[in-house]
Amino acid sequence: MGGLGAGSIVIIALVALLIFGPKKLPELGKAAGNTLREFKNATKGLADEDENEKKKKDEDNNA
Numbered sequence: 001m002g003g004l005g006a007g008s009i010v011i012i013a014l015v016a017l018l019i020f021g022p023k024k025l026p027e028l029g030k031a032a033g034n035t036l037r038e039f040k041n042a043t044k045g046l047a048d049e050d051e052n053e054k055k056k057k058d059e060d061n062n063a
Helices: 006-020 025-062
Strands: none
């Protein structure tokens, strides 16, 4: 399966513009960006917790 080409992205942008209007698009983009940022931070936090638990187990096993 192929990815999205430039033509597909332009069509999607035009459809979004028609559906939501020019005033709502910046708000939707900002909300999507904030959502992705929160998701990234949450997954990073989970990975850090797993790494800390693994280090603690390794230290306990070596002691």
